[in-house]
Amino acid sequence: MPTNGSRGRRKLGVLFDVDGTLVDSSYLHTVAWWQAFRQAGLDIPMASIHRSVGMGGDKLLNRLLPPGRDTSRDASIMAAHGAVFSTFWPALRAFDGARDLLAQCYESGFAVALASSAREQDLQALRSTLRADSFIHAATSANDAKRSKPDPDILEAALDATGLQAGDVVYVGDAVWDVYAAARLGIPTIGLTCGGTGAAELLEAGAVEIRESPRDLLTNLRDSAIGKLATRP
CATH class of the missing domain: 1.10.150 (DNA polymerase; domain 1)
Structure with a gap:
């Protein structure tokens, strides 16, 4: 379900898993x-x-x-x-830095989308916890996909909602299922260990880099896959 679509078309985007990535759930x-x-x-x-x-x-x-x-x-x-x-x-509690990370991506010119396979009612509770709707262009729930992760339907729905292609985005997730789903579309994934999955397992699944938490990613945003996406030719 697209949100805040009137804020203009953006050429690059960051897609976020929510459970275990932005919210400690x-x-x-x-x-x-x-x-x-x-x-x-x-x-x-x-x-x-x-x-x-x-x-x-x-x-x-x-x-x-x-x-x-x-x-x-x-x-x-x-x-x-x-x-x-x-x-x-x-x-429910948002991880430290989660709202700030969404805000920084938004202010840096990225389209920001929540690519979650949560039930719609759970997603609304998660969004209320984040208090970041003004920085979110689109969000998906289980209602937007026929197949769940590790199938990529949720990510395809997020791409459709933002008007972007797989080559225009980076995904941020905490589970190997996030990494597998993104890989099927050729989307690089930044793995966060705050959801309880270890760095080695996320890297083995195909994550392009590992950060401990939203705050860690925010602190190192310029050197991350998100920062590199922003500076590509």
Whole structure:
């Protein structure tokens, strides 16, 4: 859903994942999934769940649950996850520097888009936490994609919303699923470790550089892939 589109066409852009990248919510999702599984009588270790956070719910279930299972309960498990996660909305906090990073990218002339596969209602809660709508040109939710990460549909929707091509943008994410999705479109990804995935794993997935947090990226913005994009011929 495009926002603030009247502010003019921009030639370059930065796309941001939200959960675990701008907002400290990865472990809240882990707990929400764990409780949803427990409600269904399933015992899935939290470590396994956390390594899958960032995928769409359908793919997360396929990764964590046995093949050939009865899938008739999948919808209720995903609904339970959403219900539990919504109880955490008041506890959501933006990472230090997240709003400032969005503002700096905006002021530097980039189109700024949130390329999130969160449910629309969760995305609204995340955006309220960021308090940065004046620096955001577009945002996507699960409603904007047929297939979830690591498929690239969410990123394609963000590109369409900003009017940019894959070669015009950099993506910032915290999960290997973010990196895989961007790679399918040839978009370079800056990996942030604040979501709980280690630098080595993000680099192995294909991230072009690693930063600890939004604040770390902001501090080093000029030397980052974003800064290099801004100075390309």
